[in-house]
Amino acid sequence: MTVNTLHRPTHRDALVHLEAAFERGDMVTIFGRCTVDYDGRATSELGPGDRLVVLKPDGSILVHTDEKRTPVNWQPPGCTHSASVRDGRLLVRSTRTSPDERLDVQFERVEQCSAYAVDDRSDLELVGSEEDLRQHILSDPDVLEAGFEPLETERQSDAGAIDIFGEDADGVAVVVELKRRRVGPSAASQLRRYVDALHREFGDDEPVRGVLVAPSVTERAADMLDREGLEFVALDPETGEPPVEEDDGESRDEGETADDDGDGNRDTDDGDGNRDDA
Amino acid sequence: MTVNTLHRPTHRDALVHLEAAFERGDMVTIFGRCTVDYDGRATSELGPGDRLVVLKPDGSILVHTDEKRTPVNWQPPGCTHSASVRDGRLLVRSTRTSPDERLDVQFERVEQCSAYAVDDRSDLELVGSEEDLRQHILSDPDVLEAGFEPLETERQSDAGAIDIFGEDADGVAVVVELKRRRVGPSAASQLRRYVDALHREFGDDEPVRGVLVAPSVTERAADMLDREGLEFVALDPETGEPPVEEDDGESRDEGETADDDGDGNRDTDDGDGNRDDA
DNA sequence: GTCTGGATATCGCAT
DNA sequence: ATGCGATGTCCAGAC
Known part of the structure; x- marks a missing residue:
């Protein structure tokens, strides 16, 4: 872990420094006044401005302003x-090919130029992903629904891989689509594609x-699920259990019969909007 | 544009430097050996490793390794x-609230710590977005299809905003969904949601x-469009014209020989798969 | 290489 | 604030 830094170097000195660092x-990192052109x-x-440019030995480059x-x-x-x-x-x-892309950063002035020898062997350990949610359900399928039996994960279909494929207590096929965050219409569409694919595969009977x-689920997505005859189950990806409700207050007994009451599940939410297609 | 840098500072010196910079x-930027904990x-x-940490005055923070x-x-x-x-x-x-999040970076050693006074008033100008594609079609609707007439952009529907709503030469309603890149199944689903919404709005007649x-479009998405009775038109977002074809091999006679250099086509597209829901 | 979908996505805009 | 969709998304995994 060493650092080699030039302050206000001449362009020539910076160039020598950079080439040695690449080698x-x-x-x-380079900080200075520059313009940037991208084509790809x-x-x-x-246009001109002060930015921090980071060049990594794996070939990536970042141009950062003081925002975002x-x-x-x-x-x-x-x-x-x-x-x-x-x-x-x-x-x-x-530069790179496939796709053909070029990024040019032109410095009119370099304020500082540093080269860092990096030693980093640690890997990030992350909890709370969709994969964690899947593990929760596989290790205790009843959290999804009493009697649910997972049969296959990543099951291939015409429409792509199904997160969990299984059957319910009556032996009916069940497609399960998992999301770590509050879901919008696109998640409902994705589930529908998978269900449609299995209908084509199994026949309409x-x-x-x-x-x-x-x-949690947005209202528009909940409406769509209703129309399409699809279902929603609220589970937290970190705990694998129903999220803590806040308001609501009507934690009836349960039974979870066919729920058609209209509303179904509250909104809870994790404080973030939902993502979507694209 | 000034830079204030400490080399191998004591933690106390780094702390004073940081607080002045925040002020x-x-x-x-801080480079040194550190561990990182995130909860949110x-x-x-x-675990321990050498990283470059960037703190911005807008409250963002980045922890970069030498990859990615x-x-x-x-x-x-x-x-x-x-x-x-x-x-x-x-x-x-x-830290922040809503959502509640905390990121801790603990340095056992700081190799370098720099504070940058940034002056950047320039805004990025970018060409080739979906918005550019829309402008191309609005200024010359025939590129979509002879006789197409745009009536409204961002038209609201039950399923969200429709990129371009218009009618064809026969006066039939047309929903146009734009993508700047090669599209996959999720884009087809998105279009379907909008068409469904208008069917509900107008009636099935x-x-x-x-x-x-x-x-361009992936094969799976093309199949889905077929099944759903939806259509595809190939246009380049930068030019607003059909992309240069490459192979397709059966370049029958058709004119456009022109530059015959032979090759002709690679696969168009920008070398990336498609995005999707989620 | 292409295809597909997840992500602590981020970001912008509308509501 | 939430909802929704674009992004030069990036990225990993599968094929």
Whole structure:
């Protein structure tokens, strides 16, 4: 873990520094006044301003302003870094093919340029993903519904892989689609695609249930599930249990008969909006 | 555009430096050996390793290893940064409410700590978005289909906003869904939701066409469009014209020989799969 | 390579 | 605030 830093270097000095860092496989940051040009899947231009540029030895590059989590420009891993001096400017270029893309950062002034030797062997351990939710259901299928029996995960269908395929207490086929967050219409559509695929596979005589599992559901999605004859079960991905309700107060006894009362499940929510297609 | 940098500072010196930088509204980078704990929408732990931490004055924080474009840990804008020294470690903490989240970065050693005064007034100009594709179609509706007449953009329906609503040469209602990239099954589902919504709105007697516009389409999505009676039109978001074809092999006679260089087509598209629900 | 779908997605806009 | 959808999404896994 060493750092090699130049302050207000000449472009030539920065260039030498950069090329040595690329050679060593260091991670690099450059801070200075620059413009940015991107051409690839789309095309963008960014006028002069102060930005922090990060170059990683895996070929990724990030251009960060002082706002937002998302870089204003970037390239993903696999690109080739290069640097040069032209017309009194330091040009840092990142290119790749397939797709053909080019990112140019032109510095009129470099305030600081650092090269970092990185040693990092630790892997991130993360809890609370959709995969965790799946494990909860597989280890205790009754949380989904009494008598539910998982038969296969990632079961292939014409419409793609089904998260959990199983059958209910009556032996009816059940498609289970899992989401770690509050779900919107797109999740309902996704479930519908899978149920449709199994109908095509099994024939229309065979009943197929579709169950969407998530901590909560938006009203529009709940309406759609109703119309399409699909079901919703509220489970928290971290605990594998029904989320803590807040208001509601009508925790009736249970029984969960056919629920048609209209509303069904509350909104609870995890405090975040829902994602969607795309 | 000034930079203030400490090399191998004591935790106490780093702390003073950080607090002054927060006060000034500077952007900050810290490089050193650290562990990271996150608890919020999910929960994660990251063991010791060398990382580059970026703190922005808008409240976002990024923890970058030497790989990937995506930070290994982060918080979005709106969080509150704080720093302290405990048990011989420098703790950098980012918290927010709604959702309740906390990110702790504990440095056992700080190799470098820099504060940047950023001046950036330029805005990114980007070409090739879905919005550009829409403008192409609105300014020349015939590229979609001869006689097509756009009537409304962002038209509201029970299922959400329809990109372009219009009618064809026969006066039949047309729902147009735009995508800047190659489309998969989720885009077909999205279009279907909108068409269904208009059927509910107009009644089943009224015909409603659904047209998906994108540079290309996957086979599974094309099959689904077929089954659902939906249509596809290939247009490039940058040019607003049909994408250059490559192979398809059966370039019959048709003219457009022109540049025959031979190859002709690769697969169009930008080399990435499609996005999807979720 | 393409296809498919998850993500602590982030972000912007409308409600 | 929540809902909803775009993104140069990125990314992993499957084929």
